Amino acid sequence: MFKKLLTTTVMSVAALGVSASIAAADVLEDVEERGTLIAGVKADYPPFGYRSDDGDIVGLEIDLAEDIAERLGVDIELVPVVASNRMEFLDQGKIDVVIATMTNTEEREKVVDFVEPGHYASGTNILAPKKAGFTEWGDLEGKPVCGVQGAFYNRRTQQEYGAEMIAFKGTAEAYTALQQGRCLAFVYDDAALLGQLDKDAWSEFEMPLETIDESPWGMAVATGEDNFREKLTEIVIDWHGSGKILELEEEYGINNTPYAKRMHEEYKDN
Amino acid sequence: MDIIYSWFQQLNETTGINLPVFYNTFDRERFFSGLLVTIQLSVLSLIASVVIGVVGAWLQGSKLVWTRRIVQAYIQFFRNTPPLVQMYFFFFGLSALLPTVENEFGFQQPILGSFAWACISLSFFAGAFNVEIFRSGIEAVPETTREAAESLGYSRLGAYIHVILPLAFRVCLPALNNNLVNLVKTTTLAYAIAVPELLYVSGQIWSDYANVPEMMTLLLLIYVGLVGIVVLGMNRWERAMRLPGYGT
Secondary structure: OHHHHHHHHHHHHHHHHHHHHHHHHOHHHHHHHHOEEEEEEOOEEOOOEEEOOOOOEEOHHHHHHHHHHHHHOOEEEEEEOOOOOHHHHHHOOOOOEEEOOOEOOHHHHOOOEEOOOOOEEEEEEEEEEHHHOOOOHHHHOOOEEEEEOOOOHHHHHHHOOOOEEEEEOOHHHHHHHHHOOOOOEEEEEHHHHHHHHOOHHHOOEEOOOOOEEEEEEOOEEOOOOHHHHHHHHHHHHHHHHHOHHHHHHHHOOOOOOHHHHHHHHHHOOO | OHHHHHHHHHHHHHHOOOOHHHHOHHHHHHHHHHHHHHHHHHHHHHHHHHHHHHHHHHHHOOOOHHHHHHHHHHHHHHHOOOHHHHHHHHHHHHHHHOOEEEOOOOOEEEOOOHHHHHHHHHHHHHHHHHHHHHHHHHHHOOHHHHHHHHHOOOOHHHHHHHHHHHHHHHHHHHHHHHHHHHHHHHHHHHHHHOOOOHHHHHHHHHHHHOOHHHHHHHHHHHHHHHHHHHHHHHHHHHHHOOOOOOOO
């Protein structure tokens, strides 16, 4: 009796494992069968993914996720994620795809499969008064430059470009210090700075330098989901080629980023 | 020195204990400039806070009611609010109300920088405690001693400086010692307003190298050393000022 029970248990566990691996074998088929694409998105990162006044998740990346669903002919379900859980969710199969301002890094490459090219990118630039007339990174030499403590580019700004770094705990302090004239520039992520430039308070400021350390934000799928990843690659290339990313940037009030422009040039003839 | 540098590099390669402040020139320079800033900040605010304490305690005994009230208000404000909040208030709040000056790049900038504001707020914070510490010392001096000084022709100020304060000092040194040790440790708060002191530079180094445990340990040891120097100096002073038969 006991033996039989054990055998059955082992068999059923094995069967479960097999069926699970079959089910996980192709997310793309799963999505089509289910009729819903489950996407992990940010809900706290305007304008890429945020809550609208009536509580819906909206944003640039949400529009992209909806576009994927539309192309696949399925509905969309949005799952809010944060940096620390998004790869876990993907791994556990809670979501089919991550499209959540995720920078493509070597470390993450080991855990998930990134869709390349990236659909977006951010890099390092400065926010500075127009009057300062900065044109290249070398102009920062000997100048007080605000930053955020712990940012990796602080070292480079100080060591290579000779700036005098004044790093604060958060962005709010750094923006205030820049406005009070405690520094001549604020070195930070260009995507965030572009968002600020849109506001009236920063009308006398500009983002004058060439963006450095640009790294792409990739969509990601679980490892081994090659069919799905290839499908998404096609879609991303089409977004770049058709100028959809550039249009979305304009729609969300962001000045066109160098990355989006460059990718459009690269893929527009496809 | 080169032997020490290469030893730390070796240590990193073999054990993974990464202390770039000993083998990387850039990191070493910024770490030692951070140490220097911490020492400057400590010494300046230490001196200023003792001066505030001595002057404040004298004003507390003033015959003018408003002088006493102002000193009391100062103590209540600075002793009862967090030093970090005070620093933010001075640096971002109060400083915005002051006139600006033109800097070397032709831009308007606030008249005082982060180091100056850190010094001011730390001095006022520790000073508020020092006033009360000195008051405790003054009150321990017998009334008859003050009367004796006056009968010898001392003015109120003269009696304070030459008779009461030297005696009061002896009584309040242990409490003063405590407060000054606290002040040296509180200088780390200055990193919040971007004063490049030890914690600030260490924070930048450990975010560059992801060597938080090593830097934390180094930081702790350095503060133990710095506080040790203050305690040693204060204890010596205490011994040197000891009057046989006075106090304990």
